[in-house]
Amino acid sequence: xxxxxxxxxxxxxxxxxxxxxxxxxxxxxxxxxxxxxxxxxxxxxxxxxxxxxxxxxxxxxxxxxxxxxxxxxxxxxxxxxxxxxxxxxxxxxxxxxxxxxxxxxxxxxxxxxxxxxx
Amino acid sequence: xxxxxxxxxxxxxxxxxxxxxxxxxxxxxxxxxxxxxxxxxxxxxxxxxxxxxxxxxxxxxxxxxxxxxxxxxxxxxxxxxxxxxxxxxxxxxxxxxxxxxxxxxxxxxxxxxxx
Numbered sequence: 413x414x415x416x417x418x419x420x421x422x423x424x425x426x427x428x429x430x431x432x433x434x435x436x437x438x439x440x441x442x443x444x445x446x447x448x449x450x451x452x453x454x455x456x457x458x459x460x461x462x463x464x465x466x467x468x469x470x471x472x473x474x475x476x477x478x479x480x481x482x483x484x485x486x487x488x489x490x491x492x493x494x495x496x497x498x499x500x501x502x503x504x505x506x507x508x509x510x511x512x513x514x515x516x517x518x519x520x521x522x523x524x525x526x527x528x529x530x
Numbered sequence: 531x532x533x534x535x536x537x538x539x540x541x542x543x544x545x546x547x548x549x550x551x552x553x554x555x556x557x558x559x560x561x562x563x564x565x566x567x568x569x570x571x572x573x574x575x576x577x578x579x580x581x582x583x584x585x586x587x588x589x590x591x592x593x594x595x596x597x598x599x600x601x602x603x604x605x606x607x608x609x610x611x612x613x614x615x616x617x618x619x620x621x622x623x624x625x626x627x628x629x630x631x632x633x634x635x636x637x638x639x640x641x642x643x644x645x
Binding site: 456458459503521523 | 563565572573574575578586588618620622633634635636637638639641
């Protein structure tokens with residue numbers, strides 16, 4: 413069965429520090445998608461990135477970067493020069509086929525709460 | 531373009547009652563998915579509707595049901611509420627079925643408290 417593990421429950425950093433959020437996944441599918449979402453205190457999930465299982469290229473978007481390694485089933489997220497506005501809960505998610513229906517739904521990790529102190 | 535809207539934003543009910551939550555997807559989006567978020571279980575997929583039909587269903591009891599209307603708006607119903615149903619219920623919309631891995635856009639959620 414699919415599973416997403418975010419071992420870091422909470423991380424606290426000081427502004428301008430770099431921080432990496434870990435994500436490890438399990439799936440039996442060869443085709444799957446990985447996502448990162450940000451959930452600020454307002455509660456709304458904000459989409460950050462989606463990667464498919466065939467594209468292992470790392471991606472950088474401003475201060476955000478993602479490292480996808482199939483060999484270790486990891487999809488880690490790094491924020492460079494963190495800012496107070498980055499404080500939120502970050503979720504990693506996996507989309508693969510549901511075992512019984514063959515259809516896909518999102519399986520979320522438990523989230524990592526990031527606190528950026530000024 | 532307006533985002534996903536959910537009503538009401540907050541709701542307080544008592545055990546045994548039933549509740550209906552509403553979700554209006556982004557204009558043009560035909561798929562609506564529902565998720566439950568609790569401190570203990572995290573974010574869990576409830577079900578997905580596309581073209582007024584339930585296409586996917588998570589592992590929740592039959593007390594949780596939903597429907598989708600011809601304008602793609604969706605409602606979720608929980609009957610015989612239990613204390614454990616207290617949660618943030620999130621709705622997400624996408625252009626096509628989520629099974630095609632289209633990006634999902636989430637609403638702000640409805641926070642349900644069961645007393």
